[in-house]
Amino acid sequence: MLARNIFTEEHEMFRDSVRKFIEREITPHHEQWEKDGQVSREVWLKAGEAGLLCPNISAEFGGLEADFMYNVVITEELARASATGPGFAVHSDMAATYIDSFGSKEQKAHWLPRLISGECIAALGLTEPGAGSDLKEIRTTALVDGDEYVINGQKVYISNGQLCDVIVLACKTDPAAGSKGMSFLIVEADRKGFERGRNLEKIGLKAQDTSELFFHDVRVPRANLLGQEGAAFKMAMNKLAQERITIAISALAVVETALEWTVQYTRERKAFGQRICDFQNTRFKLAEISAKATALRAFVDDCITRHIYGKLDGITAAKAKMLCTELQCDTVDECLQFFGGYGYMLEYPIARAYIDARVRKIAGGSSEIMREIIGRNLFAD
Known part of the structure; x- marks a missing residue:
């Protein structure tokens, strides 16, 4: 195998702790999780305590403020252990990074500590029945009504969909503007009108919950806009x-x-x-x-x-x-x-x-x- 010189001693020490965490907290339970179709919420809290969630986020919010190499270590060790159940990568490397990069001070202060601790599980709402790799074709809308956005639409194949507490949701705030009319909203899963569809049965990744998500006149404050309108x-x-x-x-x-x-x-x-x-x-x-x-x-x-x-x-x-x-x-x-x-x-x-x-x-x-x-x-x- 090719010798790798991109890791420091600290990275390898972290790798050892990640490997032990997987051996202790994931591998013994993975077979049951595959039968259940999802992992336990408990493993998310334990992962947060062990520093496996959002390690590169600032210490101001409870993160390790580590470099991306820590994320690499976690990804590699989960892959090597066939620990495909926990959707940590979707949570840390996809959904949370949108809030970290584009969120307001208030949004970061509210969400990042909870994402880091595992108290809150995040999903990224991009794919729709008629829009996969071509994001411009999304049909979910979020139209302004006073101080709120009213969301209507559907997402599909959403990892962490059954467990998520918050969705970073791509939607059309200006349906006539094409790609320039797309925005991201932070949507709490306890909002009235939000429904989880079935946990989709897949060929593989049996322990990772993957869902349809439905939005029926879901109202969120305009303060839930992530970044600028039209910039998604x-x-x-x-x-x-x-x-x-x-x-x-x-x-x-x-x-x-x-x-x-x-x-x-x-x-x-x-x-x-x-x-x-x-x-x-x-x-x-x-x-x-x-x-x-x-x-x-x-x-x-x-x-x-x-x-x-x-x-x-x-x-x-x-x-x-x-x-x-x-x-x-x-x-x-x-x-x-x-x-x-x-x-x-x-x-x-x-x-x-x-x-x-x-x-x-x-x-x-x-x-x-x-x-x-x-x-x-x-x-x-």
């Missing part, structure tokens, strides 16, 4: 690079871990009188995965470094997201094959990694959209 599209574009590099980080960690599992298994398992790793096909297949993972590790670590210095652009993040998630899907498929029938059994981590991987080429912008973004840039005037 620019705000989302500003945050997409971090979202996509976070997905890439997770995907590549799964690749490296699945490779480790498979190397170990093929060393021990025998067929026709020899170890599976002694077959040339095994060595060649795993060598190819290892080479691709090494190349992407250098690229992703460079992206992480760029992001820390504010220099990661959306095109580069799209490349990382596309390549890493596609390698993730290819790797778990190839590696599962070496486990034979055992690989099809959910008691083996490779089986869970296989079913959890597929959504990665869709969520956060599909592979096709990533290609479109990259391709348009190539031919830009």
